[in-house]
Amino acid sequence: MAHFTRREMLAVPAAGAAASMIPIASAKAQSDATPDGTVPVFRYRLGEIEVFPIYDGMRGFPLQDGFVTNAPLEEVQAAFTQARRGTEQIENPFTATLFRIGGRLLLVDTGNGPQEGESPVGHLDVGLAAIGVSPEDIDTVVISHFHGDHISGLRRADGSPMFPNAETLVPEGEAAYWLDEGEMSRAPEGRRGGFERAQAIFAGEDLGMRTYTGGEELAPGMVAVDAHGHSPGHMAYRVQSGSDGLLLISDAAHLPFLFVANPDWSVRFDMDPEMARATRRRLLEEAAADRLMIAGYHWGFPNVGHVREAGTGFELVRIPWPG
Template identity: 45%
Template sequence: MTINRRTILAAAPAVALTAGAPAMAQQASTAAPQASGAGQAPGFYRYKVGDIEVTAIHDGFASRPLEGFVRNAELGDVQKAMQERFLPTETLPIPFTTLVLRSGGRTTLIDTGNGDMAPPTAGRWMANFRAAGFDPANVDTVVISHFHGDHINGMRTKDGNAVFPKAEVMVPSAEWAFWMSDERMSQAPEAMRGAFQGVRRVFAPIAKDVKQYEAGREVVPGVTAVAAPGHTPGHTAFAIQSGNGRLMVMSDTTNHPALFVRNPDWSAVFDMNADEARATRRRMLEMAASERMQVSFYHAPFPATGHIAKSGSSYEFVPVQWSVAL
C-alpha cells in the first residue's frame, strides 16, 4: 500500500480521534456510569456459521459531524443519502460491533471495541460481553483487524492493565510494520502522533508476545485473513467457513452502510488511502453480492450482519431477520 504525506495529512485528524486522542479520553470519564446500557436490553446477538457460534457484541455508538465526513461528495448529496434512510442530516451515528467466536471449546475475539477510552454513548462492550455469558479471563485469542483505537483500545484499560490476560494476540503484519515504526511516527504530522502513541500504549507491553499474521493465513481454525487495504495499510477482513456456512467479516471496508454500501466510491475521512479503499470496497461488496455470502460490518446498525444485494452499479445492505433460535 502506498502511504505518502498527502494521504497521511488527509487522514490525520480523523485517525487521531479513532486512536483515542485526549479529547475522546476526556469524554470517557463520563461514559463509565452509563456502560450498563441503561434503557435497553443487553446488546448481544448469537448466530451460527456452520459449527462456529458467532456472538455480536455491541459497544454503543459515536456521533460524527456529517460535514466533511465524506471527502469526495457534496454535503447536500450526503445529507440526501442520510434522509433517504431516515437518519439525521447533521451528524452520523457510527455504531461499533465486535465478534466473539466459539468453536472447539475455544473463545476468539475479532477486535475489542473502545474499552474505557470511549465517548459517552459507547463503552458498552464489557457489560454486553459479560451479559452474553463470557469472561475476559477465559478469552483464548484476540485477532485484530487494524490498529484504529475503536478496535484495539478494549485490550487495555486506561490504567494500563491487560483486559484479556491469558489471550494470544494476533495482528496484521502490515499494520504492525506501519504503526510500530519509529521512523513513521517521527515523520507523521502532529495531529497523527497521538494515533501512533495510542498503538504503543496498547501493544508495547506485550510486543514480544504478539503474533503477526499475513493475508491468506488461517489465523484460527475456520477463520482466514483477507487483505483489505486502504482504510489503513494492513486493514484486514476475515473469511469464516465451517461446513456449508460462510461469513465475510468486512471490518472497516465500509463505514456506515447507509452511505458507503449504497455509494461505494465515496471516501470516508478515516480512509488513509482513499483510492485503494474504494477499490477494496468495490471488490469485497461485489464478491459478497455475487456469492450471496453473509457479511458482518463493524459500523452497521446492530447486530451488524446481513447480505449484500446488487442494485445497478451500487449495492444495498439487507440486514438479517432477527431470530431467537441459533
C-alpha cells in the same frame, strides 16, 4: 446461507442470561442506541461455528462537509434522508465479533476500551458478560487494524491486559507502520496521536502479540483477507463452516447506507482513499457473488446480513433481529 431459528437468535449459552437485551451496569452511561439502559444480545451460526456480535456502544458527531471526501454534502444528506435518518447528526456504532470455534473463543477487535466517567462507548465487557463470557475466557484476540476504536480495549484502565489468557494476533502491515518511529516522524501531525496510542498499547510483551498476513488461517475455518486502504495493513476475514460462509470486513465499508450503497465514496477515515475504494468494491462483489453473509464494524446492531447489487452499488439486507 446460515441456518438459525428465532429461538437461537434470542438464546445465549447456558452460562449467560436468556434474554435479548441485558442491563448495562449502573456505572455505564446509557447509549443513544439503548435508551432504556440495556445492551443488545444476538447470536447466529455458521455451520458448527457460533458468532456473537458484541456491542461496544455508539458515539454521535455532527454531519459536516468532508465526512465523505469525494461527494457534495447535499448528496450525502440526501443519502441520510433516503435512509430515514436526520441530516444533522452522524450516529457511529461500534460492534466487535466473538467466535466460538471448536470450543475456543476468538474475539475480533476490542472496542474503545475503558472510559472515564459516563460514556456512550466502552461496553464490550458488559456485552461479553451478557453472554456468560469473561475476559479471562478469551483464547485469541484478533486485531483488524490499529485505529483506537479497535485496539483500546486490549488494556484495562490500570494498563494491565484486558484478556490475560489470550494470544493477540495483529496484521503484519499494521505493526510495521504504527510501531515504527520513522513512520511516526514522517506522519501528519493529526496522526501522531494514533501512533502514540498504538505504541503505548503494544509496549512490552504482556499481550502475547504475534503478527499475521493475508491468506493465513487464524483458526479452523477462519482465513485473513488483505483489505488495505482504510489503513496500511487493514484486514478482513472469511469464515467458513460447511456450506455457510461469512465475510467480516471490519472498516472496509463504514456506515452501510453510505458506503455499501455508494462504494466509490470515501470516508474521511480512509488513509489511502483510492486503495480503500478498490478494496471495498472487491469485498462487496465477493460477498454478493458467493452469497456470503457479511458483517461490518460500524453497521449498527445487528451488524450482519447479505448484500446484493443495486444500481452502481449494493444494498445491505440485514438478518432479522427479533425483539
